[in-house]
Amino acid sequence: xxxxxxxxxxxxxxxxxxxxxxxxxxxxxxxxxxxxxxxxxxxxxxxxxxxxxxxxxxxxxxxxxxxxxxxxxxxxxxxxxxxxxxxxxxxxxxxxxxxxxxxxxxxxxxxxxxxxxxxxxxxxxxxxxxxxxxxxxxxxxxxxxxxxxxxxxxxxxxxxxxxxxxxxxxxxxxxxxxxxxxxxxxxxxxxxxxxxxxxxxxxxxxxxxxxxxxxxxxxxxxxxxxxxxxxxxxxxxxxxxxxxxxxxxxxxxxxxxxxxxxxxxxxxxxxxxxxxxxxxxxxxxxxxxxxxxxxxxxxx
Numbered sequence: 001x002x003x004x005x006x007x008x009x010x011x012x013x014x015x016x017x018x019x020x021x022x023x024x025x026x027x028x029x030x031x032x033x034x035x036x037x038x039x040x041x042x043x044x045x046x047x048x049x050x051x052x053x054x055x056x057x058x059x060x061x062x063x064x065x066x067x068x069x070x071x072x073x074x075x076x077x078x079x080x081x082x083x084x085x086x087x088x089x090x091x092x093x094x095x096x097x098x099x100x101x102x103x104x105x106x107x108x109x110x111x112x113x114x115x116x117x118x119x120x121x122x123x124x125x126x127x128x129x130x131x132x133x134x135x136x137x138x139x140x141x142x143x144x145x146x147x148x149x150x151x152x153x154x155x156x157x158x159x160x161x162x163x164x165x166x167x168x169x170x171x172x173x174x175x176x177x178x179x180x181x182x183x184x185x186x187x188x189x190x191x192x193x194x195x196x197x198x199x200x201x202x203x204x205x206x207x208x209x210x211x212x213x214x215x216x217x218x219x220x221x222x223x224x225x226x227x228x229x230x231x232x233x234x235x236x237x238x239x240x241x242x243x244x245x246x247x248x249x250x251x252x253x254x255x256x257x258x259x260x261x262x263x264x265x266x267x268x269x270x271x272x273x274x275x276x277x278x279x280x281x282x283x284x285x286x287x288x289x290x291x292x293x294x295x296x297x298x299x300x
Contacts, residue, residue, distance in 0.1 A: 005290045009052060016051040016076060017043065019069040023126060024077075037107040037115035038122070042080045045098030049220070049295065050075040053189035054196070056287040057209065060278075061197025067130045071140060071196050075189050077123035078148050082157070082185075084116035091161065120148070132196060139195045147188035156181025160248075169249040175218065182224070183217025190216075205279050212274040212288060219267035220295050222260055225250040229257060231299065268296045 003011070020042050025035040051072035058068040087094040087102040088109060095105045104112035127140045146152060159177045163169050169177075190213040194201040201209070229252050251260040271292040275285050 002286075005287070005294070008287065009048075009294075012052050012055045012072075013048045015055070015065070015069055016048055016072045019073040020076070023070070023073060024122070033107065033111055034114055034118060037103055037111050038119055040106060041084050041103045041115055042077060042119070045100065046076070046080075047298070048072075048076065049291070050079055050185060050189040052291055053186065053213075053216075053288075054193040056284065056291060057190050057193025058196050059193075059287070060282050060284045061194050061199040061201055063193065063197040064131070067132055067196050068193070070126045070130045071192050074123040074126040074140075074144060075185065075192060077119045077126070078144060078153075079185060081116040081119035081123075082148075082153055084112050084119070086157065088112060091157075130196070136195055140192055143188050143191050143195065147184040152180050152184030152188075153182075156184065164248055169254070171251075171254050174249055174251065174254060178221040179214065179217060182221045183214060186217040186220060187213030189213075202279060205282070208274045208277045212271045212292075215267045215271035215274065216292050216295055219264045219271070219292070222251045222264040222267070223295060223298060225252045226257065226260055226264070227299070228252075264296055268292050 020039070024039050024042060027036045027039060029035055054072040054075060055068055058071070063071075083097060084103045086092050087097055088104055095102050097103075100106075102112075103115055107115070123144065124141060127144065128137060130137060130140070132140070148154060150158070156177050156179070160181055163177070187210065190209050191206070194206065194209055228250070251263065255263065272289050275288045275292075278285055
């Protein structure tokens with residue numbers, strides 16, 4: 001019997017939480033404060049959308065659960081490091097994340113910066129420690145490194161910093177920036193799940209998964225921009241209204257609220273069509289549509 005989506009989400013969140021508790025350096029190890037900051041930043045917060053994608057696709061391609069735990073944790077560590085740095089005073093200068101003080105607010109700027117620095121190599125160690133054949137581990141390392149690089153997340157963040165206060169950005173430029181800053185790691189999560197499996201994904205299925213990953217990456221960012229306008233700080237778990245305050249170009253500022261909502265819905269349809277185009281005989285595909293629906297309808 002198929003497990004209800006909300007129960008499946010909870011089970012995946014618990015798995016990655018346990019993996020983090022067991023595999024991140026313990027607080028008692030020297031340097032204790034740095035390890036405490038790393039665990040504080042990863043454990044006990046977030047929707048775990050990227051791990052959900054790893055688990056969903058990994059299950060389609062018959063991956064071992066233990067390998068998926070480490071792969072999902074690796075992605076979440078990179079994501080957490082990016083949030084730590086994103087919140088620093090030299091970047092977005094925010095003091096609230098996941099409903100609690102940001103890492104630098106709790107531990108100081110220097111420790112927070114080092115916690116982010118340390119989480120990145122830790123992520124790659126987790127991928128190396130999977131029990132996958134060497135070729136698959138190398139592929140996972142390549143995918144996560146590329147998505148985190150200047151061609152992905154870091155490059156997108158650099159562009160974002162350069163355009164604060166500039167409302168002249170075109171929609172095409174905005175889309176490129178967010179395909180790197182937000183979309184690259186979401187798409188990588190999809191592909192990591194595929195390459196962690198026992199079944200080898202066909203080129204056709206990889207192409208469909210890339211379309212899906214690109215669509216949900218765009219939808220995720222559009223919804224983020226919408227929630228920054230219509231959400232409240234308590235529900236979001238982070239400061240609402242910062243984009244407008246800092247005069248950042250967003251999908252809402254460039255398109256308007258209603259057009260932004262329409263674009264998000266369009267991307268959901270693109271994602272759903274890509275899932276429908278996956279090869280016959282692959283089971284568990286409905287989870288990917290449920291995740292896309294979850295991304296579109298989320299309120300935080």
